[in-house]
Amino acid sequence: MSALSINIQLNTGASIPAVGFGTVCDEANKGIFKEALEAALLEGGYRHIDTAWCYGTEALIGEVLQKLFDSGKLKREDVFVTTKVWPSLWANPLKSLDKSLHDLHLDYVDLLLQHWPLAFDSDENGHPKVPKDEQGHVKFAKGADYLDTWKKMIEIYKTTDKVKAIGISNYTVAMMKRLLEQTDVVPAANQVELHPHLPQVEFVKFCQDHHIIVEAFSPLGSTGAPNLKIPIVVDLAKKYGVPAVDILVNYHVQAGRVVLPRSQNIKRIKKGFSEVKLTKNELAQLDQYGIEHPKRYICQDWGKGIGFEHWG
Numbered sequence: 001m002s003a004l005s006i007n008i009q010l011n012t013g014a015s016i017p018a019v020g021f022g023t024v025c026d027e028a029n030k031g032i033f034k035e036a037l038e039a040a041l042l043e044g045g046y047r048h049i050d051t052a053w054c055y056g057t058e059a060l061i062g063e064v065l066q067k068l069f070d071s072g073k074l075k076r077e078d079v080f081v082t083t084k085v086w087p088s089l090w091a092n093p094l095k096s097l098d099k100s101l102h103d104l105h106l107d108y109v110d111l112l113l114q115h116w117p118l119a120f121d122s123d124e125n126g127h128p129k130v131p132k133d134e135q136g137h138v139k140f141a142k143g144a145d146y147l148d149t150w151k152k153m154i155e156i157y158k159t160t161d162k163v164k165a166i167g168i169s170n171y172t173v174a175m176m177k178r179l180l181e182q183t184d185v186v187p188a189a190n191q192v193e194l195h196p197h198l199p200q201v202e203f204v205k206f207c208q209d210h211h212i213i214v215e216a217f218s219p220l221g222s223t224g225a226p227n228l229k230i231p232i233v234v235d236l237a238k239k240y241g242v243p244a245v246d247i248l249v250n251y252h253v254q255a256g257r258v259v260l261p262r263s264q265n266i267k268r269i270k271k272g273f274s275e276v277k278l279t280k281n282e283l284a285q286l287d288q289y290g291i292e293h294p295k296r297y298i299c300q301d302w303g304k305g306i307g308f309e310h311w312g
């Protein structure tokens with residue numbers, strides 16, 4: 001069986017495909033992005049797209065979706081689409097969502113995430129995406145609280161048909177506790193960096209205890225896929241007779257998490273991922289590897305001094 005046909009239930013009751021197509025794209029790959037996405041949907045078996053206003057790929061995704069809907073090869077309800085509100089648009093998540101919906105050629109998304117628990121001092125159109133002062137330090141919006149964005153997203157969720165579910169990304173446990181104390185919608189998902197170099201065991205348990213689905217970004221270790229070389233991943237791949245990438249994907253789906261691998265290599269995309277029934281012991285060994293060899297790949301320069309200190 002393919003890992004791409006596994007689904008998980010969100011706390012809204014909706015179903016989310018456990019494997020989503022990551023849509024960060026380097027400028028150099030923008031030329032093949034549409035072909036890659038079309039191959040993912042028509043030949044790779046993907047039914048879940050993970051995007052964001054800040055990736056600059058939403059208009060390309062919209063063109064592909066429109067083409068596949070018009071030709072009858074795909075129906076809107078066949079595909080789960082997530083987008084995100086970037087911190088430069090923290091004050092106006094509805095504007096961010098409307099821009100995304102326009103570019104995606106959609107009238108709703110299945111999941112809207114707050115991209116980071118941060119508020120940047122940008123203009124009303126969200127530019128610059130990461131404002132900096134003359135010393136190169138990120139400029140934050142004075143007096144803003146990241147929960148302001150979440151509260152406005154709750155309003156969108158409760159009063160419009162533009163989102164089926166709302167969630168968060170890059171929230172720590174302390175930030176989630178604050179959110180749960182101060183607001184009345186439990187996020188459907190929290191999307192964070194997670195892989196055998198960064199298992200975040202306590203974080204995962206907190207989310208599970210509160211019915212928040214964990215979505216794993218950068219599962220391969222981001223550009224260059226360094227996690228494919230992790231020794232225990234290589235050993236398990238040999239044991240099960242599958243490529244190492246299948247172990248990195250099944251590390252999440254077998255534990256009830258969503259995973260968001262990215263590729264713009266059409267041959268790899270068409271191959272998909274086999275389901276590998278890793279044992280509880282093997283999943284624990286993969287966690288243990290990261291406890292002993294922690295490594296975070298997405299280290300943003302706004303991480304220090306605002307609640308992400310422990311990231312190192």
Ligand SMILES: NC(=O)C1=CN([C@@H]2O[C@H](COP(=O)(O)OP(=O)(O)OC[C@H]3O[C@@H](n4cnc5c(N)ncnc54)[C@H](OP(=O)(O)O)[C@@H]3O)[C@@H](O)[C@H]2O)C=CC1
Pocket residue numbers: 021022023024025050051115169170191192216217218219220221222223224225228245260261262263264265268298
């Ligand atoms: N919420 C957030 O803050 C964040 C969310 N994300 C989301 O998560 C997604 C995935 O994370 P991302 O950091 O992009 O990277 P990944 O961890 O998915 O790694 C992508 C890299 O792995 C390579 N790769 C993919 N498959 C294989 C394979 N089978 N063998 C060898 N190399 C392979 C890709 O190259 P190639 O194209 O050549 O296959 C690319 O260089 C993003 O695209 C985005 O949707 C990511 C970062 C932050």
Ligand SMILES: O=C1O[C@H](CO)[C@@H](O)[C@@H]1O
Pocket residue numbers: 024052298300
């Ligand atoms: O989602 C995201 O992708 C980029 C690059 O990995 C990162 O800045 C952001 O959180």
